[in-house]
Amino acid sequence: MKENPHLEHYPLAEKQRERLKTPSGLPFQEITLEAALQGKIKMSDLRVTAEALEIQAQLAENAGRPQLAANLRRAAELAGIPEDRIMAIYNALRPGRASQVELLELAHSLENEYQAPRCAMLLREAAKAYFEP
Known part of the structure; x- marks a missing residue:
């Protein structure tokens, strides 16, 4: 990950899009209605990744929410x-x-x-x- 995320980076989908990828490696910015209509994305591309959940966990930690961070890290393990x-x-x-x-x-x-x-x-x-x- 490039830098430790902070609250100003939240929500990631709006403020840190370039850091997010789908499980197949497709950049998050390429998840569009047009791409869906053209069949370029699969249902599996809409699943959250362990990497995105880890970034969310770091955000939670930096916001003083250690229990939420722990839950997000368990979720990251379950992603695969x-x-x-x-x-x-x-x-x-x-x-x-x-x-x-x-x-x-x-x-x-x-x-x-x-x-x-x-x-x-x-x-x-x-x-x-x-x-x-």
């Missing part, structure tokens, strides 16, 4: 995980839906297959809260 996998994790986190071992296996998968250590830690915390006295 397939939706069906995210839904399986979401369902497993619901009370009574998964065993402690299953939650810990999901955490291991997040950390090792998807390089999502913050999300893995959240699953480990859930496993502890659900199953340890």
Whole structure:
């Protein structure tokens, strides 16, 4: 990233467009109605990227919002995980839906297959809260 973002850079889509790209690498400025009508952009180009979420996290940190920054960094980790996998994790986190071992296996998968250590830690915390006295 070029510089540490500050509140005057927010919203990014208006004030820092040149820093944003789609998941396929298309510059954000090229996401236009005309491009959509011509079929030049795909639905996947409309998804948020881990990089954009990290910039948002830095903005939140600089605004004194560390909890929001942590949430945005977890979201950045999830950006590259397939939706069906995210839904399986979401369902497993619901009370009574998964065993402690299953939650810990999901955490291991997040950390090792998807390089999502913050999300893995959240699953480990859930496993502890659900199953340890």
